[in-house]
Amino acid sequence: MEAGEGLHPSSKGARVKFSGSKRTVTDGPFTETKELVAGFWLWKVKSMEEAIEWVKRCPNPMETDSEIEVRQIFDAEDFGAQFTPELREQEERLRKEMANKKK
Numbered sequence: 316m317e318a319g320e321g322l323h324p325s326s327k328g329a330r331v332k333f334s335g336s337k338r339t340v341t342d343g344p345f346t347e348t349k350e351l352v353a354g355f356w357l358w359k360v361k362s363m364e365e366a367i368e369w370v371k372r373c374p375n376p377m378e379t380d381s382e383i384e385v386r387q388i389f390d391a392e393d394f395g396a397q398f399t400p401e402l403r404e405q406e407e408r409l410r411k412e413m414a415n416k417k418k
Contacts, residue, residue: 333380
């Protein structure tokens, strides 16, 4: 497994719409999506705004008009006191195990 982090809901995300060379940014929340191609890229950036700027530089991923949704990965701080030191230690141990299995 390469990644297993949870994503914040799309209501906290943004979408970048591609139409030719034009890029249009829309902040969430979004109406229900019935057709959505799912895949993801992980970027380490300082802010949602920086992530959107990166997406706007991407080539259109489809041959027709399309959109890319941008969401943040949950960090330990998002869980507050419920993410106890014991749970943090357990997560770190699992991450190390997974990294060792990749080698």
